[in-house]
Amino acid sequence: MKALDELTFDNRFARLGDAFSTHVLPEPLDEPRLVVASKAAMALLDLDPAVAETPVFAELFGGHKLWAEAEPRAMVYSGHQFGGYTPQLGDGRGLLLGEVYNQAGEHWDLHLKGAGMTPYSRMGDGRAVLRSSIREFLASEALHALGIPSSRALCVIGSSTPVWREKQERGAMVLRLAQSHIRFGHFEYFYYTKKPEQQAELAKHVLNLHYPECREQPEPYLAMFREIVERNAEMIAKWQAYGFCHGVMNTDNMSILGITFDFGPFAFLDDFDAHFICNHSDHEGRYSFSNQVPIGQWNLSALAQALTPFISVDALKEALGLYLPFYQAHYLDLMRRRLGLTTAEDDDQKLVEGLLKLMQNSGVDYTLFFRRLGDESAELAVKRLRDDFVDLAGFDAWAERYIARVARDGDYTQEQRRGRMHAVNPLYILRNYLAQNAIAAAEAGDYSEVRRLHEVLSKPFEEQAGMEQYAQRPPDWGKHLEISCSS
Ligand code: AMP
Ligand code: MG
DSSP states (O other): OOOOOGOOBBBBTTTGGTTTEEEEEOOSSSSEEEEEHHHHHHHTBBBBBGGSSSHHHHHHHHSSSSOTTTOOOEOOOOETTTTTTOOOOOSSSSSEEEEEEESSEEEEEEEEOOOOOOTOOSSSSOOOOOHHHHHHHHHHHHHHHHTOOOOOOEEEEEEEEEEESSSSSEEEEEEESOOOOOOOHHHHHHHHTHHHHHHHHHHHHHHHHHGGGGGSSHHHHHHHHHHHHHHHHHHHHHHHHHHESSSSOOOOGTTTTBOOOOOSSSSSSOOOTOOOOOOOOOOTTTTTTTTTTHHHHHHHHHHHHHTTTTTTTHHHHHHHHHHHHHHHHHHHHHHHHTTOSSOOTTTHHHHHHHHHHHHHHOOOOOHHHHHHHHHOOOHHHHHHHGGGGGGGGHHHHHHHHHHHHHHHOOOOOOHHHHHHHHHTOSSOOOOOHHHHEEEEETTTTTTTTHHHHHHTTTTTTSOOOOOOGGSSSOOHHHOOOOSSOOO
């Protein structure tokens, strides 16, 4: 276990130089205070969890202090936003403080979001508000606990600094951890600004540091792109299987590592709705829940374009062709497990689609349905769940097929079935209304609800005594919350 002053830095991205990022110091928040910290994320830095409560922790992550070895940099990138190319973006309010390596030999970027203005702030104020910082913190750690690759969050620091959004709010900072903060948009920036040397340096950096095994392949960059395609397909398969809607899948928000990254007005589905749009400024539904799958491929094509200096167009096209098959294989595998199936049959895809259609028409809670399906034997569970459906004849026909499918699947006890299903079907997810309750309390100065919710969501598959209220369907007011897109 380490104290805060014992972190070891190795700032590999900063060493790429001024063409890639600009030195900027964090702008401190007034009266910084700890809102919430993640012990699991602290463990990634070998940090003793007790240090979160020390004043120096809030000072460091509230922008007042800096390690001597930190080299705070604002990164430059660009990207396709809602389908249109924006030639220059960059860290407008976040800083890469440095890269820390842990005892296991992993490097973790320390990225402080809400740290003030940078040369890339454009019209913005460089700040982040408490509400959006809490949402990013909770989602990062909840996704990780669900087994969905994501950037992580070490802590949220609150303050008395006024920040103007639709109304006056308070500034906050979230300390984000990821093994890299390089986005698709980094490659696009150097490609479209026609800087082939830096473009090559960036590609080499990513290959050597993040895809070293691809160097053994005859065409290392092609192998790396294939791996990026596969990781994105797997990540999005998990989003779809668990009902996560990212909200702003612009290429500047897509990580080169295939992890969930840069949260906007994200949401987890309550009732199943394939057409759900969590971002109210997304009028065309470009990033609706079901569109996430084709958009994943669209984004990879945008990256492929930026990689044409290193990989032939034919090879890129072939690699892009792997996306959908990879996606479908991962998705179906997860959905089979969610249904408690251990074998594969040709008609399983139809079984899943049939269920989702019924859920869509009846507004069935996406999370609780699967959890309850494992509570009892298939026969008993479908009898109990039947009441949630409007199309009873449709559900009965599905249930009959499902029961027959379970019978063919194998010979196991209900105990085994429940154990297996509960290990993949969460009881607790980050419902919008739960986040909203925690945020309202935090804005009034009480951080206990944020902390409790974070704790509950860190073990989403385990039933926790006294936490029944976190496993309920949302109340009516909580179903159609409009989450502000400003952050
Ligand atoms: P986002 O939609 O949060 O992914 O941000 C898109 C771009 O706008 C990025 O370059 C951000 O750094 C920048 N940005 C967002 N909010 C602010 C802000 N309050 N101040 C400065 N830049 C911002
Ligand atoms: Mg972004």
